[in-house]
Amino acid sequence: MTKFIRYILILFCLSASGAVVSAQTTAAPVIGAQVFIEPGQSPEQIDSWFSILESCRMPFARIRLFGSHVMKEDGTFDFSLYDLAFDSAERHGVKLFVTLFPPTDELTDVGGFKFPTDENHLSQVGEYIDHVVSYFKDREAMYAWVLQNEPGTGSMSAPKTPLAAKVRKEWLATRETKERNGYLEADWTEQEFLVYYTFWYLDWIYDRVRIHDTEHYTHINPHQILNLLPEYDFASFEKILSSLGASMHLSWHFSLFDRAEYPVGISLMSDIIRGNALSNPFWITELQGGNVTASGYDVLCPTADEIAQWLWMGIGAGAEGIIFWTLNQRAAVSEAGEWGLLDFQNGPSDRLTAASEVAGSVFHNSDLMADARPVKSNISILYNNESLWTQKFNANIIKDTENDARGADAVMKSVSAAYKAITSWGVIPQVYDMKFFDWDNAEGRVVVLPDIVAISSEYYDDIRGFVENGGHIIATGLTGYYDENMKCAFIGDFPLADVFGAQLREVKHEDKYFSLPQFQGITLDSHLWRSILSPLSGARIVSESDGEVYAVRNTYGKGEVLWYPSMINLGCRHRNESALSDFYGEVLADFIGKAPFHLKSKKDGVIVRTMHSGDKLIVIAVNKSDTVVKLSPVTGYTYESTLYDNFDTDSCRSGRKMILKPQECSVTIWTN
């Protein structure tokens, strides 16, 4: 039986994780969905949803355990509604992620509060956890505790509450106070405290859970991750979580992307979460399952093709599992009738059918998929919190809504543009917070820094060493303009001048968008600023016009740096993407060429992810362009078979070229 084999795999994964309660598994990736439990539902309804999951080969569900549903006015708890859910889950072999959701005003607080207000509130949360965890910890369906729904506030400081004040005081007492004895320095105390406090509270929840349950997995699902990344202390999260997750709602979280870019966006966010999960596996904990009417910033109903594309992007990025929000629609008030994979009569939408087909494809190839791991690129895009904070700090002062480069999102927009441009060559760069990058491993690797406006001086030696030992760097935009204290690093002697091969002479506004002089035959656009270099002797000038130098290549030790400090990522984004992919194809040619699979010529609008599995290569390709594309793979592998294709065609029928229609998503197996 399908279910049975699956279940065995899960059990295997559970036992394999052992004492550290880490969820790292060798099972094939799984697909599930949020079953939204609420008073008013009948036992039959609840059972129907778990039954549907079973029949769709989606053996994982997430439920939200509303405090306001289970806590009675007299302080006692009544779990009967949720007992029905656990009973059904067990009846249908479904494992549960259970989101802790202490009592709150359901009418006004849709996502749950992120911090208790005071000690009393904290102790109420504790009681809620005590009751819930001790009651459900021995249930067979129990899989993982989601410590909090979507931690993260989007603020630049912790809330002004008695509890925060108390924790802040203790925290401040442990910090050294810096004496000012030089240039003015930015003060990140509030941001740093927000990071501390966010972890402090999650850790408090974790400890409370562990009083009762030392067995089950723990998980959280950050959201709006491109905006909220600098609120999370992922290194500390690693210690209390079994897996890291993320919410990826296109209607809420994808404002940086056009609809055709959503697969790129899912791919990028997955890579970011995987990077930050560190040794843990990662999940997409919420993926938009259906239509929105009243909620969401962008109105959207995914198509069946999109569901398939998004799932395969997550799988290709190495997700251990992907959970839709939601299977059944919430019935009342906020989100009523929205987000679901089911239609209003509990029938399958074309989205659920598509998800089930993907689940089936994985299931029928579970051995192969269990061993599948994303091909790790020798290209890494790096970002850091200093840049995200600095950009947000600056953007908050002026509130320029006209110019991408001055918005709070500028850094991540540049990262997205560079990421997308590189993916058009059939390879996927890794994406890391600079602090998690392995600088010592330099040989044959290249770091891409697209408008990373602040680089902490702590990294200057790392960067220098990385290049010295053979690493390459592609630095574009205003990368390195500030240090960690918001001192302009270019004034006077740029500390990395000898490595980068130049001093930055001037940054000069020219126009909202304008063309730069040719760079090796490519005409790139810039946004707002033109940056001029004073090259050091030994550096090779690679773009120059009227005696002004725009870009240099510099050999330093065994490595090399290409520095092109004009705003090419934001200049070309959405306006001249073809030039940007040509640029990255040119400057990364040696690295792309070493990938086990890449494209002979880039295809804008196409994204290809590859996974290793034993001696096989799994190639996941999505065509988001408006035309049929013909891809020419360059690879040492030979086409073997098609694992999945949403158009039920064989995209690689010739065995060499891959032909993809618009919206086609193909998963092919190649062998060595």
Place this chain on the structure above:
Amino acid sequence: MTKFIRYILILFCLSASGAVVSAQTTAAPVIGAQVFIEPGQSPEQIDSWFSILESCRMPFARIRLFGSHVMKEDGTFDFSLYDLAFDSAERHGVKLFVTLFPPTDELTDVGGFKFPTDENHLSQVGEYIDHVVSYFKDREAMYAWVLQNEPGTGSMSAPKTPLAAKVRKEWLATRETKERNGYLEADWTEQEFLVYYTFWYLDWIYDRVRIHDTEHYTHINPHQILNLLPEYDFASFEKILSSLGASMHLSWHFSLFDRAEYPVGISLMSDIIRGNALSNPFWITELQGGNVTASGYDVLCPTADEIAQWLWMGIGAGAEGIIFWTLNQRAAVSEAGEWGLLDFQNGPSDRLTAASEVAGSVFHNSDLMADARPVKSNISILYNNESLWTQKFNANIIKDTENDARGADAVMKSVSAAYKAITSWGVIPQVYDMKFFDWDNAEGRVVVLPDIVAISSEYYDDIRGFVENGGHIIATGLTGYYDENMKCAFIGDFPLADVFGAQLREVKHEDKYFSLPQFQGITLDSHLWRSILSPLSGARIVSESDGEVYAVRNTYGKGEVLWYPSMINLGCRHRNESALSDFYGEVLADFIGKAPFHLKSKKDGVIVRTMHSGDKLIVIAVNKSDTVVKLSPVTGYTYESTLYDNFDTDSCRSGRKMILKPQECSVTIWTN
């Protein structure tokens, strides 16, 4: 003498009203204007204005009795300024609507406060009323007390004041608290209290007036009515008012309409106010008389043609009277030099001339006009407060300014679109709050529900019974999506599925605007969402594509429902109005055909109102399109004469076709 006859009519109307102090009259409709009285004016100036009204056959004025003008610092009252106004009014046979306007800061509070802050403030208001009413109640010119200027706040809750808190506490004590034992329910307590409190205060004012004066009429003039409707308890208003009024300032209140749609807007608002006046007559209490410079959201000076068009729309809708804001401009600070019918040297503007000509036309046909009553259509557009509240609640969360369907105004925009589309056929639908509609009277009637997103479950039986007994329903857009508690009524088994002939399967976003599959040869546009039905057996599928059903017709009992749940009203509004009028022409053909007068083929941009008067039919037609139109009436009546035409032509010279130039407004008399 003109004046004399008029005056006799008024006296007749006064005495006819008798003990119940109801203003229901059998006089012909009257036109008047606000005379703005302020310190600094000379007796000669004041007298000139009443003299002008007299000579223009406009025997009604409204004055605002500023507390800050009459209350002295020592607490005594000095009415000398207003005595001048009463004296002049009486001298010139003008009757007065007197607006109670307790002391406030004139510089910052232009429209007057809506609620006193505390008991002390309330008692100050009381003293003001005592003095004013007892002083002027026996004046011959006295006609009606306007209890408050423009009640209504636009808020979703009452202000947080001591007085509101006290009243709220008493009110809460009288309400049953609902136990939650099922789905989450929206909480409308604050909105309901605002409705209660608004009436509570007006009733308090009414009682205070009645201590001194049991004779004269009482009135209020709601404003921004398409937005503020759900703040008013019209059933209670009926008991304390002699007539219901409304402010209709194009510069403040017509943001839903293009300028060419203003006659449609006046017509629609008049129909809404008439519907809510219940057994009382209705007035347009403020109609924009002149130019704005500093005030108003939309800068506008009415043309003479527009003045005529708006007056006739109001008269055609059955207004007992129409009062302009203002005759003379306020002289200083806010509104200085704005809004007036007079020019700056007290001469008549072309607007005043136009108004006077309309007044003259009515006067010269006063017997006919006294008996004239709007033809009541068998077509009714219904709305309800649940939809307005729900839409506002949802809109407040996301604040989507891009998509009409997600704005606070969405329901009224849909109603306006449907209303306008229907009027292009030469008929005017009635417009009602669902709670005032006579559901028992079903035979030969059709109810139009355009995107009425919430239908209280209380009405399910009414709707069922209405159709069973022969009524028809045209339901479009997301009509019925929510019940009164914001539960999504489509999830599972839609309670009206057997009546509507289908379950709603899915609502799916597609694009901001997109074309739907043809509906009986008409290509309608939708906005945001495509809705798919699962038809029940017996229902007739009337729009279908690729196996998906878009619309059904269902016979139930003796009646029928057409259900087309895609967003056609907002999809076609301003973008494809011709398709929408074709649609309503098609689905309402039988009902339009039964009207005593309608057009053989629809004319977009034309609005025609008809009135019965004895065996005559009065036909008011306005052409707001850019071209000369030729209308082909279908009617059992025969053209007799032209009562009014702003172009002084005979629009129906052939006796059959009506020919209207752009901006032409003709009023013709037809006989049986």
Place this chain on the structure above:
Amino acid sequence: MTKFIRYILILFCLSASGAVVSAQTTAAPVIGAQVFIEPGQSPEQIDSWFSILESCRMPFARIRLFGSHVMKEDGTFDFSLYDLAFDSAERHGVKLFVTLFPPTDELTDVGGFKFPTDENHLSQVGEYIDHVVSYFKDREAMYAWVLQNEPGTGSMSAPKTPLAAKVRKEWLATRETKERNGYLEADWTEQEFLVYYTFWYLDWIYDRVRIHDTEHYTHINPHQILNLLPEYDFASFEKILSSLGASMHLSWHFSLFDRAEYPVGISLMSDIIRGNALSNPFWITELQGGNVTASGYDVLCPTADEIAQWLWMGIGAGAEGIIFWTLNQRAAVSEAGEWGLLDFQNGPSDRLTAASEVAGSVFHNSDLMADARPVKSNISILYNNESLWTQKFNANIIKDTENDARGADAVMKSVSAAYKAITSWGVIPQVYDMKFFDWDNAEGRVVVLPDIVAISSEYYDDIRGFVENGGHIIATGLTGYYDENMKCAFIGDFPLADVFGAQLREVKHEDKYFSLPQFQGITLDSHLWRSILSPLSGARIVSESDGEVYAVRNTYGKGEVLWYPSMINLGCRHRNESALSDFYGEVLADFIGKAPFHLKSKKDGVIVRTMHSGDKLIVIAVNKSDTVVKLSPVTGYTYESTLYDNFDTDSCRSGRKMILKPQECSVTIWTN
């Protein structure tokens, strides 16, 4: 030696100023720059900047004396950092404007607080001043104290602080309370107190400085001057200042202008500051020197050509000196790496080179330039605070962002449009606050009133007398609509009707923009409103259509008024500038013709300023149009030589026509 001669000139200017500590000099204008001093800089860096100034013939610098840099935690002061600056300045012959900048939070308060919060704070400011002034007053480099950086708040009232409350109470006690005995009157108490309080605090600082130093000059630099003008009591400023200054940052303060209009904007603001300096000289205290990234509303890096154009506009307007913001970039946090004339390696940008070349041109012609004074036009554009307050008051209520005429900036937008139109004829009107205009000097002078919406009744007699005595007035737009109390002056009998030759009958909205009937062959556009006059007998109708009168000319006494009350300035601004310059050319022909230099035919996009120097005429011409222009001067002077040309050509090579390429700025000398 260059430096030496320069220094002698400065000394001369210093000694010439004598006991009144007035900076009125007969030296040639000077150019300087802000040297931004901050902890972290080395003595060598600091010295390099003063050395650069010396070598660029820029012998003036401004420094900001941060309280937070010099005040230690124990309350003592350490001036060592600033001693370095004074030492270097003296070593290189540079004079210093020293900006008093009491301790504040540098991270969040970039421009400095404008008012202390309470008495304690005030006394801290006093101590800071005591220490700073007594310490540096005897330094040779010391030139002027800038009492506060950029006074002015942009608010309509003083801050609600204990100190403001105390001062306000005292101030109120000195004012008569007006009894209301007529029309409602606007209440400007808060605006008037803000003006009083702004001066009160500057005067307090001045007195504190004077305790220690009675020798050196005093100065302030208002900013955002087109918006903040009505906050400044310039008549009082005259008494405590040696010179008046202004900040003119294109990125912050030029939102009213397109980039091609920046020279016009610099010119206009300079004329306004010169007018308000009264008997004092004026400076441009901050002129944008370089690029912005994070700061500034409009992203901009000046070009070298722009630097030259702006400097010459300031010099041509009679500035005693112009100081750039900044020479060296601030290094850290806010403004890090922005605004500088230097590049990041302390090398000269093309902007510094351009500035230095202008400085050199002045230096090589220092005798001529020392005597140069702007030609004073017989044309004066007048504005007043009543109009600025009234417009802001009205704009704050409606917040109309669509229509220029209803925005807070409307008056200054109209003034700018009229100013620009007139400059296209090669002449520069004077610009004055109405209260500083010499009404008694009427013969041969013309006053332009472009949409000056409020005219205090105090000026009615001045205006009447001015015209009676031979003055001319050109009144356009809604000029005179309100009096000082916001009473509409047009209602009834306009008090200036006999002077203006008409009553204003109606102001009527027509469209956002629309064409007016021809005025002497010119088709002007209006914005929003069409105004109709009732001419008095004797007035000459100069624009009329369909029996409606749009403009009259009226002879009164020896003078004449042209009244054209439609919105032609805002109607033509940016849309039909050519018609507007034709209009002003037509109605001002006699006055333009009397200028010592003007153009035979107007050139839109060209601005020409002229200065007298002995029997020479200095002609500064800038071409901001996109094409080469050929100017035909009409002048009694003969071309002699070229003093400066940024294109190193001779723009007047023929000796008659001047030929200017786009962006060319030429300064030529003409002789009698």
